[in-house]
Amino acid sequence: MDTQELIKSQVTSNPVVLYMKGSPKFPQCGFSGLAVQILQASGVNDFTAIDVLADPAIRDGIKIYANWPTIPQLYIKGEFIGGADIMRDLYQQGELQKLLQEAVA
Amino acid sequence: MVSAQDLKNYITQGLACEHVQVLGDDGQHFEAIVVSPLFVGKNMVQQHQLVYQALGDRMREEIHALSMRTFTPEAWGKLNNTL
Numbered sequence: 001m002d003t004q005e006l007i008k009s010q011v012t013s014n015p016v017v018l019y020m021k022g023s024p025k026f027p028q029c030g031f032s033g034l035a036v037q038i039l040q041a042s043g044v045n046d047f048t049a050i051d052v053l054a055d056p057a058i059r060d061g062i063k064i065y066a067n068w069p070t071i072p073q074l075y076i077k078g079e080f081i082g083g084a085d086i087m088r089d090l091y092q093q094g095e096l097q098k099l100l101q102e103a104v105a
Numbered sequence: 106m107v108s109a110q111d112l113k114n115y116i117t118q119g120l121a122c123e124h125v126q127v128l129g130d131d132g133q134h135f136e137a138i139v140v141s142p143l144f145v146g147k148n149m150v151q152q153h154q155l156v157y158q159a160l161g162d163r164m165r166e167e168i169h170a171l172s173m174r175t176f177t178p179e180a181w182g183k184l185n186n187t188l
Contacts, residue, residue, distance in 0.1 A: 031170065068150075069157050069164045070171070085172055086149045 003061035011075040015103040016047035019062050020072045024049050031084040035072040038087045042097045044104060076103045106132035107167050112160075113137075119159025123178050133169040140181040149175065 001009070011017050016039070022028030024036045039047055052059035052071055063069050066080040074081040076099050081087065090096035109127040112135055116125050122141045129135035137156070144152045152175035157164055164171070176184065 029170075031172075067154060080150065082150050082153070085174065086153065089149065089174070 003057045004065060007058065007061055007065045008078075010048070010050065011080075012078040014048040015077055016044055016100060017050065017075040018047055018072055019050050019052055019058070019075075021051070021053050023051055028053060029071070031070075032072045035074065035084045035087055038084075038091050038096065039074075039100070042091060042100050044100050046104075076100065107135075107163075108132070109135060112168065112171075115163055116156060116159050119161070120155055124181065135168065135171050137171060137173040138176070139173060140176045140178055142178055144175055144177045145179075 018035055018039065020027060020029075020032035020035060022032055027033035027036055036049070039045075050058065052062060059071070062071065062073055066073060068080065068083065070083050072084055072087075074083075074087055081090070081096075081099065087096060090099070109129050112129075113125050113127040116122065116127070116137065116139060120139070120141055121143055122139055124138070124140035126138040127135055128137075139152075139156055141152075141155070143155060147155070153173060156173060156175065160168065160171075
């Protein structure tokens, strides 16, 4: 399976997927850490976290997949939601919590 | 080393903006506010993609971390009126 297909399968077979640097317990970048905190503050603890530092092909491929040059990246039900800034804005508006609740319900 | 002013220039050269403000003085971490009429009718992902597009390869090679908030001129005007 090529990387783009692999990513597509990851984001469509899991309701909430976060591509990040490091792990939720040990994030390796401030933005990735913030993204994890926002998900947890939204009441979601069992999301799928994919460490891009562990896989160079995913690290490059994910930037192409969403035409988005930075990490973290959040996907809900296969849809690209945004990076840390957009997650923060949606969280402050209460929209992220709604999207997440619908996805994990 | 990239300065906040460099980054502001890159953004304004690549995207028609009404207002750009960039903060950050360590050469790696920046915060930007970008107001552009081209954001009208676009969602946040599409707005950020326009800024990333203006930065092109620099986003990959020179800029480690860019936090940004994007606004249409209308949204920016409303925000400033409430401050």
